[in-house]
């Protein structure tokens with residue numbers, strides 16, 4: 741494609757990216773929440789959007805199937821970032837990565853006595869690094885969603901998951917016991933595209949940079 745392709749996921753990333761696209765003079769012609777189309781046009785003939793799973797965004801950009809994309813820091817850590825240039829923290833889709841347990845589980849005591857706890861998470865790499873830095877031995881169980889369920893049914897002692905309002909933890913009688921890191925979404929650019937399509941990509945990058953809310 742001669743123009744540029746931007747990879748986005750449905751839901752919060754799409755919604756929160758709309759004002760940034762508007763700042764770059766880009767308006768999608770469809771809404772992925774109502775359309776089943778996976779390739780969306782825009783008002784600009786040289787810009788198209790592809791709708792992918794949030795976890796897949798770095799992969800599409802890494803291989804150049806999309807020139808640019810918007811992905812959460814959580815997703816980028818798990819992917820590893822190969823082949824990606826990450827020029828901007830867009831300060832959207834903000835939340836934090838945390839350790840949480842059931843209210844009656846004494847996490848501090850388990851840590852203190854060096855217990856080998858079971859931790860369920862979708863964020864295996866980030867969790868591994870966190871517990872290794874604390875010198876804790878944990879058994880990680882990989883899940884793909886609804887991590888909050890794992891401690892309730894005896895699958896794990898703790899979870900590593902994203903928290904924003906805390907409503908999901910509260911609704912499931914879980915409490916946050918450690919804050920691992922703040923999370924927001926970043927603009928990622930394919931390294932070859934940045935060189936070959938700089939005249940198209942650079943203005944979008946500058947418009948996004950100018951529209952970032954503190």
Ligand SMILES: Nc1ncnc2c1ncn2[C@@H]1O[C@H](COP(=O)(O)OP(=O)(O)OP(=O)(O)O)[C@@H](O)[C@H]1O
Nearest residue numbers: 751752793794795812813814815833834835902904
């Ligand atoms: N509750 C939240 N509040 C704010 N931002 C969030 C929240 N949950 C996730 N995010 C951020 O938004 C990104 C996209 O989340 P989304 O829920 O759309 O996808 P997902 O369900 O995590 O991924 P996938 O669909 O690939 O499994 C996440 O990678 C994270 O950075």
Ligand SMILES: O=P(O)(O)OC[C@H]1O[C@H](OP(=O)(O)OP(=O)(O)O)[C@H](O)[C@@H]1O
Nearest residue numbers: 885886901902903904905906907908909
């Ligand atoms: O603290 P809160 O404001 O309750 O947000 C936290 C929840 O948000 C995310 O799930 P999401 O809404 O993306 O659902 P999904 O991952 O199951 O799609 C995350 O996995 C938590 O479950």
